[in-house]
Amino acid sequence: MSIVHSGQKREFCCMIFSIRFSWPVSLFLGGLFMYSSLAAQQVPMQYSLGYTSSLVYPGLRVAAYAPVRIVTRTNGSKTLLKSRWISPSLAWYRHPGLHDNLYLTAAWVMRRTARSGVFTEFSPGLGISRTFVSGVTYDVSGGTPVLRRSAGYGYPLAMVGGGIGYDGSQRWQKPVALFLNAHLLTMYPYNSTVFLRPVLEAGLRWMPARGGAFSPKIMTKNK
Amino acid sequence: MKPFIFSLLLLVLLGCHREMISVGEGVSDTFFLRNNGASMRGLVEGNTASKTFLLCVHGGPGSSSFFFNSEFISTHLEDTFAVVYWDQRNAGASQGGANVDHLTLPQMTEDLEQLVAVLKLRYGQDISIFVMGHSFGGLLSTSFFTKEGNQEQVKGWIFVDGSHHYLLNDTLTRNMLLSEGRAQIALGNHIAEWQQIVDYCEAHPGPFDMEVSSQLNSFAHDAETYYPEVEYNSILQAIRENALKYNWPILPTYQNSMFSGNAPFNRDLREADFRAGLARVTVPTLLMFGRHDFICPPGHGDDLMARIGSSHKFMVISPISGHTPMFQDEAWFCAEVRKFMREFR
Secondary structure, eight states: OOEEETTTTEEEOSHHHHHHHHHHHHHHHOSSSEEEEOTTOBBOOEEEEEEEEETTEEEEEEEEEEEEEEEEEEETTEEEEEEEEEEEEEEEEEETTTEEEEEEEEEEEEEEEETTSEEEEEEEEEEEEEEEESSEEEEOTTSSOEEESSOOOEEEEEEEEEEEEEEHHHHTOOSEEEEEEEEEEEEEEETTEEEEEEEEEEEEEEOOSSSSOBOOEEEEEEO | OHHHHHHHHHHHHHTOOOOOOOOSSSEEEEEEEEETTEEEEEEEEEOGGGOEEEEEEOOTTTOOGGGGOOHHHHHHTTTTSEEEEEOOTTSTTOEESSOGGGOSHHHHHHHHHHHHHHHHHHHOTTOEEEEEEETHHHHHHHHHHTSTTTGGGOSEEEEESOOSOHHHHHHHHHHHHHHHHHHHHHHTSSHHHHHHHHHHHHHOOSOOOHHHHHHHHHHHHHHGGGOTTSOOOOHHHHHHHHTTTTTOOHHHHHHHHHHHHTSTHHHHHTTOOOGGGGGGOOSOEEEEEETTOSSSOTHHHHHHHHHOOOSSEEEEEETTOSSOHHHHTHHHHHHHHHHHHHHHO
């Protein structure tokens, strides 16, 4: 993760740097549950590309991550970065004989990154879906068959899931992270009932040092 | 933003499908029939050059024609004919939105009529279509054949372990469970299981409400497993063997099955009675039953044989089958279907 301090125009290329920076501060302040706000800092957006799969049916997902809150929590020698992101994403999968599904979601991403770079995520999200049924469609609703191309349905969609990953900025000094996610997609009303689909995702997240910066609430929390 | 728009356009284009109509052997065409809130999958496999089509009307309600598409049927029927695996609305790979209001027997009958019309549109007005209804598909196909003008569109009717009258079905199931149960207890076979069934049947002579009907149906499913000659029909095995090969949408199929099997229209099905119209059915008809089918007992066949007006009506019984002879006695099943279709195409 890269954090841009707008006041000093200094760039911290990786999260470990910021964590190390917060260490002496936390030791200095001491005590339990001390908070300090660095609200003036700006953090760039992040972007990811993932290959998704439900069993064997392929798909892709592209996502952006806008930072909302970043809390650096230290407890003795342990440091944990807890961050919250709003993540719009566009995804697609193909299930031959059923449909192609294109869905747009906005997720609330809760990420915990350890000092080692290993992180875990949990992300509920809401969105919309447009399916394209897997074959030419004869619409006979009007009495006579009319050929429809790109026939399908729109559905509200909810998604929940999480995963693990490794933040390459920690040890490799590279602005990338690798991740594995598992999501459960639900669409309703699909044939008047709930459509369920587990989706696995393997991907790469890019964490540029600049561009598309947001001003999240940044805090340190010392124990 | 541009990559998003580009991806969106690309995927919309990928979602477009050309009308693929294949005439030949080893064909596999998928199309969808969209009607009143549902897009229903039709998979046509096999020999479309034969111009002879077997249209599968699956059971449930809410099962799927995916289950019919076995390796055996592929090699023993699709070589000679084309087989149409149709998923009814709210079943299998069929899709839609909030469409429960259209989940009715008259609507499904109209879907079947439209499917026949679309098959003729795709493969020619001169094709021969045989409608094969299994289980609930028996009721749906009875609704189709007793409706004026429909039988003229097809060449024949194959009725496989189906029910054409649900109230009669309950009586037949109860009577068969009772008589077979007593006989099996006397033979010393599965005494504890049969005794429970016999006790229940003796306590419920009829009339049957939904609760009793469901319990009888549950006993009927169990009963055929007490005969060693009846092969156990494992859905899990079918999924293992065919799910990936044929891209079964397992979860939607399960969800559809659960929904349709408990949908409000199931109560209306109990009132459906097409017996008065059977005398008008004049197309060649083949009635197929498993000797050990307690779910839709062979007694249905006796009633149909007495009522159907066709001069070409046949009833055959597999001695080693329960409710699904297409799997439990597949060689017999394919041979009988093949013989019937060859004779009347």
